[in-house]
Amino acid sequence: MRADAAALSESLAFALSFTDPRTRAIAMDATPPPLPPRLRESFADRPDLLERLQRTLATASDFEAAKWHLEDLLSAFIAEARDALAAAQARADPAAVALAQRDLQRRFLARSANGGLGDLDELWEHFRGEPNAR
Template sequence: MRVLHPHRHRSAVEIFSVRAALSCADPTQPSPLMDAPLPPIPPRLREAFADRPQRLERLQRALADASDFEAARSRLQDLLSAFIAEARDALEAAQAQADPAAIARAERDLQGLFVARSANGGLGDLDELWRHFHGESGAR
């Protein structure tokens, strides 16, 4: 069995393979875990990245195999930090090219990512995510 790096983004096939292996199920048959709804992307992050579907997809993949609320929150924080690092690289590249329009776009993107990563911004409303793992009663 191939060991997956914990910080590398996984494809749906890899997630299915890991879940099937962990459940000792026949990997050619659908796993009950695969039928479970995916953890929801927090609404403020959905809104912040509405025009960036690739970021939403990466967020959903990060949440897909989280085992509990704390793991999901941690994965979101880590991925948002990675987005910030990527945006800093884009800003540096725009500055190196001395492209004022690209610099302005990169600065806006970076500022938006800081808000998304903050506890008062994108990570400020995690109620849906909490309910996904704990239900209405808080049990699980």
Template sequence: MPHSPPPVPAKLLELLKDYPDHIEQLQRALISVSDGRQSYAPPFEAAVWLLEDCLSAFKSEARAEIDAAVASGDPQAIERAKEKERLMSFARSSNIGLANLSELRAYFEANMR
């Protein structure tokens, strides 16, 4: 019987609610662990590493948006880009976005034996 995909952590869903493409990318990364495409580490640890990698990439992309906004000289674009970078920093933080991974851990413990 097929099981549901691994859950994107609730705090990340909350933080990234305005970025559905980012949420989808996180979901795809988690599915790659649950379907065995990522087998270099125990599943939960691999999932956390992939989440961290994705979130780091989102933060880097936001920094590039700041640079582009600064180059354009548009104060509103600069402020939006800075806010996005702050949000991505929060999402990547082990104290905020990655603080409670109990649901994800439970998923892998129940489905990846």
């Protein structure tokens, strides 16, 4: 249930961002903000999650907004992993439970300031306007 609400919220925010002329101009004229390297590493085997992260970054107008968007979406990823863990526990499937626990742990690490959000230098440089970051 939480995962559905998070996905709907994410889709709505993405769609609405293009109704704002400022955001639409940013999305059309500029290169997309880079995904932080630790997040790329954390989800290298999950292109679906990387795509969602990239889409949410595309809606950000500045560094702080980009960071908040990432934090919110990573929190939604954690909620989805919790739902998957609960479903695996309800099925009493030890292999699925172990896999879901590892996935949840990985998502918590990605959401932490010492994990996936620990290296935001490229993102900062992108919004600061450094030519080598675009």
